[in-house]
Amino acid sequence: MRAASASWCEAGPGGPPPPGPMPPERLPRLLPAGPAAGPVSLSAHLARYGPPPSARLDQRRRKALTEEVGRAGLTGRGGAAFPTARKLAAVAAGRAAVVVANGTEGEPASAKDKVLMARSPHLVLDGAVLAAGLTGAGKAVIVVHRSVREIIGDAVAERRRARLDHVRIQVVTAADRFVAGEARAVVHWVERGIPAPTATPRLHERGLGGAPTLVQNVETLAHLALIARYGAAWFRSAGTPAEPGSMLVTVLGAVRQPCVLEIAIGTPVRRILDLAGGPSGPAQALLLGGYCGSWTDAGPAVSLPFSADGLAPLGAGPGAGLVAVLPEDACGIRETARVVRYLASQSAGQCGPCRFGLPAVAGQVERLADGRTCDLRLLRRWLGQVDGRGACHHPDGAVRLVRSALTVFAAELRQHAEGWCRGGRSVLPVPPRRPR
Amino acid sequence: MSLAAAGGSQALWFVSRGSGLALLVAFSAVMVLGVAARMGSAPRRWPRFTVGELHRTLALFSVAFLVLHVITAILDPFVTIGWTATVLPFVSPYRGVAIGLGTLAVDLGGAVLITSLVRRRLGFRAWRAVHWLAYLAWPVAFVHSLTAAEGAELRIWWVALVEWGCATAVATALVARLLHAIRGPEPGGHPAVRPGLRQPSERVHQ
Amino acid sequence: MPRRSQRPACPATQAPVMARAAGARLRIGPIACDGRGLCAELLPELITLDDWGYPIITRAAVPGRLLADARETVRACPLLALRLEHRI
Secondary structure (H helix, E strand, O other), X not given: OOOOOOOOOOOOOOOOOOOOOOOOOOXXXXXXXXXXXXXXXXXXXXXXXXXXXOOOOOHXXXXXXXXXXXXXXXEOOOOOOOEHHHHHHHHHOOOOOEEEEEEOOOOOOOOHHHHHHHHOHHHHHHHHHHHHHHHOOOEEEEEEOHHHHHHHHHHHHHHHHOOOOOOEEEEEEOOOOHHHHOHHXXXXXXXXXXXXXXXXXXXXXXXXXXXXXXXXXXXXXXXXXXXXXXXXXXXXXXXXXXXXXXXXXEEEEOEOOOEEEEEEOOOEHHHHHHHOOOEOOOEEEEEEOOOOOEEEEHHHHHOOEOOHHHHHHHOOOOOOOEEEEEEOOOOHHHHHHHHHHHHHHOOOOOOHHHHHHHHHHHHHHHHHHHOOOOOHHHHHHHHHHHOOOOOXXXXXXXXXXXXXHHHHOHHHHHHHHHOOOOOOOOOOOOOOOOOO | OOHHHHXXXXXXXXXXXXXXXXXXXXXXXHHHHHHHXXXXXXXXXXXXXXXXXXXXXXHHHHHHHHHHHHHHHHHOOOOOOOHXXXXXXXXXXXXXXXXXXXXXXXXXXXXXXXXXXXXHHHOHHHHHHHHOOHHHHHHHHXXXXXXXXXXXXXXXXXXXXXXXXXXXXXXXXXXXXXXXXXXXXXXXOOOOOOOOOOOOOOOOOO | OOOOOOOOOOHHHHHHHHHOOOEEEEEEOOOOOOOOOHHHHXXXXXXXXXXXXXXXXXOOXXXXXXXXXXXXXXXXXXXXXXXXXXXX
């Protein structure tokens, strides 16, 4: 994320956790407490969390640990929230598996994975190696955003010198595209250098090099590394019963201190904004989840818990952990138009409805933003024709964003039709268009 | 040799030549239709699938011409070609190269045909890779039609017309195909609704 | 495609077996599909085209009377992008 105004501050509600291998009683669990600094070294990592549990697991211990992960209720932190234990079991059922740690973070507004890898690389690598042990994989591949490539490379070298891991870890720099973070696109990128989703239906059966492949977000792996040390009950001591544990969120937009935070799932949205210094002015609306998430009105949203159940009444979800605040002097339609045009440009171009439909939708939303006449019926028809008709969920996310914008910014639509607009301040980071 | 036998072998000769010419026409039409199907072009009032189906049907139909052409050529008592030459190119004692080209065309075309029949089992990529051989099979067949024929036959006006016509048609199709490949796909998708078809779904998700 | 053998008709399980009837479902491979449009021409009852020429399956479950037509349509797709999946 290139936003010049964002400074990476990672805070938690409590002070630094007690030293030594005691389980962290308070947050933060994944991130080191205290002000922004460099990556935690291997020795500091071991001092804080203790030695990593042995990843050389026989069948019985594999099963036991996988069940523990199931009891902990860990779900994927990449946005889809799939139960991790089920994924582990599915891949472990195959032979000669491969683990792919997904640190691509193609979402331009989200910075949580980059910050996690930059601050706690060893926790992520612990998780990747542990996942390899749980699935019987012979190697782990970690795909990282280029901004943290060096840090991860150094951490892997540090571990190799200490002979810490029983599997080889390969570091791959991620492609710089939005869809590059999709699970099959990551595998395709590692295998053939093409960051586009494939038609492969089941990665856990046939993935990288034809082997059963576990693709897991780096934050999920970091949580896995802690569950293996401290157990399911500890993991569940934060969060809600239905959605246990902590998660990383990126807070940006009209807040005083845009940053990446670790929160317990179910923390009220207002609290999250306060942890980021509070809104810098009256907030109009929030974008929750990511660029494939949903807009919500600020008023009703701030009192809700940040969890899937909590945000469901507003048709939103935690997604990839983004909370973006739209101030009063910005126009939600204009921001949506910018984001949708970006999403359209990021289509892998493999499926007709996405390749042609998203630019058409973007064109219509731009017309709305400029106050030109726009046939809303046509826009809604196109949204219906694009939704769910790609090989991946990229078009679905864009449709969700636009539909939520049409609802939340209905008043602005009327204003635009009458010829006036709140303002043109840009709040959401959209990478500049590069020639292909 | 008795008169009847001589007359019989004359008949074989004519059928062999005639079926060869018909085969060339059919093969050329198959090539043109194949390119048209690939480019999505179709006559205005025809649904698109007719072009593809015609390409397929005509290709299968040409096999009949091919069988006739090959068998009459082999059975012809005046020339010795031998059954081996039907599959192995360039082994015929009679005009080895000319006949060999024909055999080569059959081998290539046969590969295209057989892979098309088992397309679903083969998978799209493998099928398409073999299908490219059609662009090789046709010129080989065409050169065979020029070299295996007697010079006198080629000077018959309608034979020459057929040869020229086929060459022109296939050359045009080839150029169109190359231009299509160079130009790339259309920016706005394909034309949406063909006249006569139902309108796109009015289902709109609210 | 080989069919799994039917479950033995046991009175206790009869109702659930009937509720989940065997069926053939149409599916499009979105990456393979190039919007050629043959399927919508051959099977307009079940497939229609969106505004960019790409097929939308309006009804995935193929009724028995259209099964033969569906198979023909699947065969006719030049890119092998249309599939008929059998579920029991």
